[in-house]
Amino acid sequence: MFSYPSLADDHYSTLTLSTEMELAGTRDSVLFYVEQMQKKYPDMRNFYARNKRDFVLEGDKDNGQYRWSAVEPRRVSSGCVNFESYADAIDQHHSALELAPHALSVSPLDCEAIDLLAGFDFTYRGNHNELVNEALGLCPAFERLAAMPGTSFINNEPNITIAMDDDCRVQCRVSIETRTSPYHVRTGEFQEDQLSVYVTARRYGSLDPGKTFGDALDELDRICREIIEDHVAPSVLEPLARTIAMG
Template identity: 30%
Template sequence: MWIFETFCDEFCVATRLYLKLDLAPSRETLLHFCEQIRRAFPSMTRFRRRADGAVVLDEEEREQSGRRYLRIGTNALRFGQFGPPAREAVAQFGRVVFTQAPVQLSLSDLDYQNMEVLYAFDLEYAGNHDELVAETLLGDNPLMAAVRGGERRIIECQPCIGVALGSEDLSTHAYIDVRGRTSMFEIRSGEYEPQPLTVYLTLRRDLRTAPSDLLRTHQELLELGEEYAASRVIPHVVRPLREAIASRR
């Protein structure tokens, strides 16, 4: 069982498969694909088209964790689960989607661009997100010496860092990205609404050079993300931010 949700206010795992060519399934094909997903997960009954043209199949809003969604866009297939109890729950969803999608949507490995598995950790905070991130994660960094002093106030600090993992062809990457949602109006007024400060861990594999078995790739990225989140992102990014938020309440 995962304990990631105990370190944040909301936890989500999402998968994105990016394609080289636009998806243009017929109405019947799209409905049949979504019906196959619904058969595997009967609670996924809400079906709609978004303003950008993407089609979404998901579960009704509910308080308990586990809500799944599937989004079919112009050049990408996305799906995810909020508060999954364990890696196997996400893997099971992925097995259904990646077993059905190549057949139902006529996907080919020639068309695969890259796959991403994203672990998202939301930390609710009513305050200056950018200032919190700068002081917590960059407090002793030489970069901070350039902006400290006087009446200066941090208005932008959303660090992102990426590394290549393992393979000589550099096809697998890990990115850690911290994104705040504080507006200039809030900073000027000093009145802050509770909003999520999000830490993203993204595992990406370039499918143009790496093997393109979708099920195996998804499983490998999930495992990499689980290990990286537990050993690095939680202790060195999420937990310090959570403790800093708690000290300001």
């Protein structure tokens, strides 16, 4: 198993439970939810409202390592940034899903989708799109196009989504997000910014009878780990890190 902190400059895990109906976002229900999360994770001390109906509980961001949780009208989220233990991040997500049905009246029938995202950021000053090409290469069908004289990359963000079951209800997406704009390419004034790699496992629809949100998270966790450790880490993250180090 890979050491996640060693794979990129920053890494994070985010869980999102989206619902068909609005949550029971009363003052008492939201406060009960965040108070219970804080009891288990006392480092999450900062609570605030965002856009009047979005409520966030988070830890101090000063050292770059923190937890957060959010309640929105139709979404419950949990996040862990630069965690030392991947298992600890998943445990936090389980806590959020265990609390949501009781505190916020979420039913397994009310599930629109559950997402588990693993993100990896590389800090790089230069053309992110060129970096992706150099580290990962292009689809052979595009190689001649990219080799045309006088051209330069202004967008190169590979992404692929695969279904993990016959019904296509469970899917996994691997995507790259660059932050180099045409202005940067035109002027040559590249800023130090983060290139992101995302692995997102998603389950659509109501849960099957007898299944819990925790069961769904365990399935998505297994998919994410397999995709990252068998494919993304050796074929995407490590080549990007090597190319940046050589540059």
